[in-house]
Amino acid sequence: MIPPGIKMLFVIMLLQIPFQIWSNDSDLNIVYHDFAPFSYQDNQGQAQGILVELTQAICQQWPGQCDISIRPYRRAIHLFANGEAKGIFLGWNRERAETMWFSLPLVQTEYGFYTLKDFPLTELNQLAGKIIGVYGPSNTYSSLMLQQDKIKRLSLPPLLTDIYPQGDDLPMRMLQKRRFDAYYVNKDVGRFYARQIGLSELHYLSADREILYCVAFNKAVTDSETVRQFNHLFVKLLQQGRLDKIYQKYEMQPIRLPEEDLAAKSIPY
Template sequence: MIEKRFVILLLAVSCMSLPVSALEFTTFDFPPFSQKSSAGKSTGPFKSIINDICREMNETCHFTILPTRRAKLKVANGEADAIFPFGWYSKRGEKFYFSVPFMLTEYGFFVPSSYKKEVKGLSDIQNFKVGVFGPSNTSNSLANVRDLMITMGLKPIRINIQTDENGNLIRMLESSRIDAYYSNKALAEYRAKQFNVTDVKYAWRDRELLYFVAFPKKTTKQSLVKRFNQAALKLFSKPGYLEKQLSPWGILPPPLTNDVYSKYEILY
């Protein structure tokens, strides 16, 4: 009897020590979408929404926030199940399954508040010195804008690539050391509040972009992506859910249409 009880106890302890399966998400500091808290933890609207989706799926989810390159390397090496926030590009579409879109955002040009002319298009920013965070996809997009201006026969912008975690670019704009700042609109507005910059304004939208959660194809089963997207759509269909999550950050809900699902080959 004693031996039997001992065996049962060993089995119980063994079961308790088994690792609990969890979905691993990685992200990077990209406020307001994804941020690092004072304790070094992931926070922000993206994580909040994913947490709700995980509860809907009855899954345990873990989050790590890393420098951008390390986060991308972690998911590429199969050390994380997914990464966010991710915009869709054709090359990424070859390597990743994309969730349903979480947010609609836009990129454009900020100018000093003292600049009185209306910016209606590229002809109105000829020869501007434009600051941008980089090297990054954002600076690549701005380079495409410059190339388009050359093709159109306009005087091209001059690009000034800087890092921006310390508010350097938004401060340079306020003091007119650059003519414009090209950025994600919500990010620039966040930086302005963070560093108490008031004398800048949004002048012109260049493009819109959807943000997703991305799952690496080589290590992800399609069934997981479908479960995640089905739970997300169930949550997003609740009246006012996305607006409540996103409006405090100046972010718009995304279009949730069959055309969007087809364009980005979304599994659901």
């Protein structure tokens, strides 16, 4: 016969199980990588950047635990692929949407080419046969390959690539030292690091490649309802004006996609 005290303890444990399961399922840990001004660590090791601050605002409203960390890019990808991190900062693309859920876009930006002042750049064909610095493997590199396709269709010499494994100030410094002819990069990232190293009077050519930056969630380990809840909190904060100062601080604006487009992009709402 089970003693009454043990019975009571057993009942309490049973009552706690559903809550613990719900709590674990609702917890979020989101990894970012060093990609200023969107996500980076300051001199004190604190996470900074517009995407970090926007996500922190959502985390403050999240019903479970919600943690944000900055990791090296490859480490972040590893944690996400293994399911150790539920969310990761990524640019949306069709291939990724096959295996990932996406948050609503937190920001919209674009890719383009930066050149030094003595190489005024106005057309893509000026870059035929030139060496292009790029961060990769990454969505940025994939976008550059689309520009490569345009060059090939014009029957011009192909772009030559100089690939860097990080998207920090190093590639911009290499442009400054003329290690390559042009730097293909997110417009805001390039501008941020050019200011950091005191490089001015750059030319910029837009590649007409708008990019949506989101938090991605692995479909294998995260259900769509979790992402839907994340998106609803984001919209609520937008509507309340509680994110306005963050966007103003970084001189950016929120992007709103037509609701009918969301399902096809694997954006639960």
